[in-house]
Amino acid sequence: MKLSPAFPALWCSFLLLWISQEGNSSDVCTFSPNDNATGLDACEELPNTSKAVICLVYPTNLLNCSWSFHTLDQDAELSVSVRVSENDELVDSRLQGSAKRVGFISWMLQDGEHREVAVDFNVTLRGAWMCCRASFDDDSLHIIPPPANVTASVQDGSLNVTWDAPSESFPPHCFNYQLDMGEQEKLRNFSDKLQHLEPNVVPGHTYKVRMRARILEFCFGCTQWSEWSPTVTVGEPSFRLDPLVIAVISLGVPMMLLAVLLLLRHQRLGKVLLPPIPRPPEKYKNFLEKNDPLNFFHPVSTIKSEEEITEVEDAEHDPGATN
Structure with missing residues (x-):
């Protein structure tokens, strides 16, 4: 079956629109006017400067291939195939038969050297088909470790x-x-x-x-x-309290304040430590000695001392007395 001459022109117009909207004029893919052209040799290589496809191998040996075709027609059918080769021999591959316009494929790789990764994008739209390929050598795959x-x-x-x-x-x-x-x-x-x-x-x-x-x-x-x-x-903070310093401050400051307070009131310190012995008034002394509560309000009895009177008589002088 031959395609109408309008098909190549239509697909070329679609390609130019896609490329202009992607903002990278070097992302060129070949559209096949032949429905039977499904071999890998029909895929057009994307330039290394293309940012639409990125493949990375992380230090953990994780391979991640991501793509972003935001302007691809909503009705387009996209399939993605990722192939890993070592020394030109295929060692592993993954396929997404129905992929989205923005997506990724990732899996853990086995240890190896001199890897190469090829990502093929097959797009089918209204009976026509196109294929693009992004290739990555070993140097461009391995993301370097941090400093x-x-x-x-x-x-x-x-x-x-x-x-x-x-x-x-x-x-x-x-x-x-x-x-x-x-x-x-x-x-x-x-x-x-x-x-x-x-x-x-x-x-x-x-x-x-x-x-x-x-x-x-x-x-x-x-x-x-x-x-x-x-x-x-x-750049730790310029002043940092040590737990020991905090404990000393918490205990030392109250003790210092207490000492100052006691020094200011030193006159009362002796009374607090050595209180005076109570001395009742004299009027209660008799009551306390007799232990008679009835006489509590009676005045204390006083004992008058007896007066001793001594009479002195003057003896008259006897004139007839002789020495």
């Missing part, structure tokens, strides 16, 4: 951050780094160095430092950002 041995310290009012290169497979100038210093801080971007000095840090402020890295495009590696490194906390 190692990240350290941070505050010195002379500046934050000093050091780290090690994430990989020895690339020269130092191939790495692009991103530094995160915590909340409300802008990300810092730099490359070709292993140390950064951030001036004018806030005294007493706590910084939570972490970093990630990627390969620059001219070095022909994976240009995706790595995961963040473990967070390093630096």
Whole structure:
């Protein structure tokens, strides 16, 4: 069965519209006017600069291939096939027979070297068919690990951050780094160095430092950002109470206040510790001695002393007395 001459023109127009809406004029796919052209050789290779398809192998050996075709016609039928090869030999594959315009395929790979991944997209719309392929070599697949041995310290009012290169497979100038210093801080971007000095840090402020890295495009590696490194906390508050200091303050201050209070009232201290012996009045003394409650309100009896009168008589002088 021959297709109408209008079909190639229609599909070319559809292709140009799709490409223009994707914003990448290099994402070119070949539309087959032959319904029987279903072989893999009929797929057109997408350029490496295409951002519509991304495949990554993480350090945990997880393969993840994702795609995004937002402007693809709603009526189009899409199937996705992912094939993994080692040394030009097929070792694993996955297929989504009915895929969405935005989706992904991921699974854990076995240990291996020199991997290559090919992702084929088969689109069928109104009886016509097209195929696109995105290929990834081993260097562009492996996402690099985060920078190692990240350290941070505050010195002379500046934050000093050091780290090690994430990989020895690339020269130092191939790495692009991103530094995160915590909340409300802008990300810092730099490359070709292993140390950064951030001036004018806030005294007493706590910084939570972490970093990630990627390969620059001219070095022909994976240009995706790595995961963040473990967070390093630096810049503890300038004044921090020790639990022992808190305990001493809690017990010592009340004791000091008590001592001051006792010193101010030292005159009453003796009366509190050695109270005076009670001494009843004289009028109650007799009552207490007799233990007679009836005489409690009677006046104390007084004993008058008897007066002794001594009479002295003057003897008259006898003139006839002789010595």
